[in-house]
Amino acid sequence: MASPIVNRGSPLSYSSVRAYLECPLRWKYLYIDRLPEAPRGYFSFGRVIHSVLEEAVRPLVVPSVRKTPSGRSQLTLEDFRAGEAKRAASEPRAVGETEAVLEMYRRAWVSDGYTSPEEETRYKRLGEEILTGYWETVRASPPTPVAIEEHLEATWDGIPVHGYVDRVDRTPTGGLDVVDYKTSREISRTEAKESDQLALYQVLVQENFSDPVEGLTLYHLRSLTPLRTSPRAPPVLEELHGRVAVVRDGIRAAEYPPTPGRQCPRCDFRSICPEFKEVPDGDRERLALLVDRFRELRERELALSGELEATASELHKAAEDLGLHRIPGTKDVAIRRREESWRYDAYRVGQVLAEHGLSARVDRSDSEAVRKLAKDPEVPAAAREAIASAGSRRTRWYWELER
Ligand code: SF4
Structure with missing residues (x-):
């Protein structure tokens, strides 16, 4: 599958963000070098189903009010269309016959990427079942789309983003429901609730349409199940924006x-x-021996460290029982030492520092610096106490040998 041409300032799509977060090098191969991926049957299948649904549902679309680039709602003609759209939600509309949809499917079929004629036949049948079942639900209760397979762009807090949204429906209360079709085997309600793709589409629809987004739906076509979830709350969108910013910066x-x-x-x-670069033939044998030797040493190291730990803890127990710190052997004396360290909850420390105007004094994730601050007499006692309560002390005993 050829990827879109991308330069470093191009708008980011959901799949591009996901690809970069998974592996930046793979992202580069796809979006900068534009290396093709091998065709796969399930991708061809998904594209065909999407294109048929686009063609079949498009006649039902009643456009809605859009935002102008300045963020204000368009007036006059678009207002008129919005009124028309809201009226249309309650009006019966002509929905095509199932056979017409199956005819579109036959015309749209693409054979790329299937591993065998049997696999292709299986997918073909699956598509017929999906479309027949789905179209029955459409005929029984026609959707009220305001957009189908629409390419939307936006600048989301300084980051250009874009995406092709499968469908945007008018809700009975006059808002919008963003719908994404899925042809995959299974999808859980949790996946629908946590889908970053839907969250990004929510942003795109919010930025382009005047009416509010009231729902986000992953439509699982194999089971004809719409998994409808609420729009994402601002903190969830902020978190996603942070991840998109990481990709943009990278x-x-x-x-x-x-x-x-x-x-x-x-x-x-x-x-x-x-x-995954292969070892050159000439070096293979020598390096294989080194790897085997490394493995052998690692196993011995593991066995020895277990034995060492068990011996140290037996000595420790004897030292505790007898109140000792030094135990002579035949050659050396084992001396028991104690080491203390502090760990702090960086979030809580950050809050205390902010409350007391100390944020600039110390990096809240630097435990040693935070510990020093908690002992600094120049720091108000209440702040020192609050910082100390965000920390916990760890004690470690260890043994040293002395001649
Ligand atoms: S094979 Fe290489 S480029 Fe591909 S995902 Fe793995 S690490 Fe990334």
Whole structure:
């Protein structure tokens, strides 16, 4: 699948953000180098179903009021259309026959990426079942779309974003419901509630339409289940904005480190990825021996560290029972030492520092600096007490040998 041309200031889509967060190097291969990915049957299938639903549902669209670039609602003609749209929600509309939708499906079918004729036939049948079932639900209760497969763009707190939104529906109360179709096997309600894709679409619709977003729906086509969730609250959107900003900053700085993970087995770029570069033939044997030796030493190290720990704790127990700190052996004396350290809850410390105007004094995640501040007599006693209560002391005993 060819990826869109992207330069470092291009608007970010949901899939682009997800790809970068998963592996920046794969993102670069896709969006900067524009390397093609191998076609896959389930992608072809998803695209065909989406295109048929677009064609079939488009006649039902009644446009809605849009925002102008200045953020204000358009007047006159668009207002008229909005009124028309709200009226249309309660009016019966002509919905095509199921056979017409299946005919669109046959015309739209693309055979790319299926691993065998049997697989293609299985998907074809699945598509017929999905569309037949789905279209029955549409005929029984026609949706009230104001937009279908629409490309929306926005500048979200300084970051250009964009996306193709499957459908935006008018709700009975005059608001908008953002709908995203899914052809995947299973989707849970939690996935719908936590979907970043829906959250980004919410932002795009909010920025482009005048009416409020009242719902976000992942429509699971295989089970004909609309998983409707509430619009995301501001803190959730802020958190997503933070992640989008990380991607924007990474792309601006041209940071594309390979980041291996669960996605690697499905990645089409393994053969060129430095993370999976093959050992040259001439070095293979020598390096294999080194790896084996390393493994052997690591196993011995693990066995020894377990034994060392058990011996130290037996000595510790004897020292506790007998009240000792020094235990002579035949060659050395084992001396028991104590080490103390403090750990602080950075969030709570941050709050205390802010409350007492001390934020500039110390980095709240630097435990040692925070501990010193908690003992500084120049710091008000109440602040010192509050900082101390955000920390916990850890004591570690260890043994040293002396001749
Ligand atoms: S193989 Fe893994 S680490 Fe390499 S580019 Fe692909 S996803 Fe990234």
